[in-house]
Amino acid sequence: MTKTITTNIPLAEKAYQVIREQILNNSYRAGEQILEKTLVETLAISRTPVREACVRLEKEGLIEIKPRHGIRVKPISLEDMAEIYEILTALESEAARKLATQNLKAADLKKLVTPTTAMEKALAKNDLEAWAEADEAFHLALVELSGNQRLKQVVLQFWGQAHRVRYFTLHLRDKPTGSTQDHIDLVNAIKAGNSELAASIHRNHRIEGKENLLKLLDKYRFVQL
């Protein structure tokens, strides 16, 4: 009789959300192994829903299920980051290309412009968290406006895999001034209906981002995070 309030979300879903959040928040170290028992006791949820949550997280690429050793938070290596950026580059460029062929309504364009100006403001105030948040909003808007639900899902999935690394590197990197200009240019290309330009601007944006990141990881000798 520990029940007080009946939340209507299934426990399996809750377990999934909580564990996922903890991974993204860097509550676990990379490669850390966690026993089912620990999760069950921490979450106060029985094994069945916890196991289902783990299966989902494995499919999502955030953990590995080690047959008799619980789960393991997947470490992200430089190669992994290169893979992830390659995919994001391809899919987001595709989204950018597509947007340029559509006649975006003013309200939709605003969804791209607002985060861009927010990025500028955040940079002026040296608020990197706010900058990262706005950057994330921009990229999210890009794939949402594409109207391709599957594309959006895949981008979010890999964005999630890269999240931990972004978290660590946010304060190590140089001030990301170029990014904002790229976004402005992209919005203009979309407005102008120039799909090839839009795609190539975003492609180059992502490639630069990737190279900066890999250089940074190399500089700080991060083999994996």
Added chain:
Amino acid sequence: MTKTITTNIPLAEKAYQVIREQILNNSYRAGEQILEKTLVETLAISRTPVREACVRLEKEGLIEIKPRHGIRVKPISLEDMAEIYEILTALESEAARKLATQNLKAADLKKLVTPTTAMEKALAKNDLEAWAEADEAFHLALVELSGNQRLKQVVLQFWGQAHRVRYFTLHLRDKPTGSTQDHIDLVNAIKAGNSELAASIHRNHRIEGKENLLKLLDKYRFVQL
């Protein structure tokens, strides 16, 4: 005591493989609802592993878990196919672009050339199954040679979602003669190290494929499969 041979693969894995195979083979109708109980009895595997298999299949986009109505084989609409082709276009083009920048070994090039010639032979013999198989081998080789495991996984995932539709349309479409030439051109662009050309050839190849398919589905009034 029905146990005779001890296979070492976990039952959850077996359930996943069997159900997945049945879906891809069109053993179920689109949108068909299947009760957990039915799966449990058919597979002679208890609920826990079967449920885990279903969770995996849902993440893979092949089924939906309907809270109190078992699972539902996800029907594929024209819009779904458009989404899937858009993603395949972006990712495979990216792979093609990347391959052109590398100096592929002869053995690796062969992995692309062999399926291409197999496609020609199959066409000459009017063997559409063999043609489809070779076509699949070509696309698989493309993403495998990219070296990007995640990219490969995503492509295979969506290839799986589209599989049922391809199966139905294989014998309805015109003889796919253009496809083979596209593949030859792509191999040549890769050999020549022309990454932009490689990407655009493959992009156009996929766009044509998509348009042919959508026209076909429209012609036969397929709303969903």
Added chain:
DNA sequence: CCGTACGTTAATGTATACATTGGTTTATTG
């Protein structure tokens, strides 16, 4: 006759009991 409300039921969501297995520890022997 129709609509609503309640009860039954069947299916899933959840918890737990049982089976299996791989690793570790201990005991025995050379």
Added chain:
DNA sequence: CAATAAACCAATGTATACATTAACGTACGG
């Protein structure tokens, strides 16, 4: 003392029991 083998143990894989809920049917009232 060291090496090997057997037995134990802890963790997961699997099965099943129990709880919950939504849908359907029935009965009662208007």
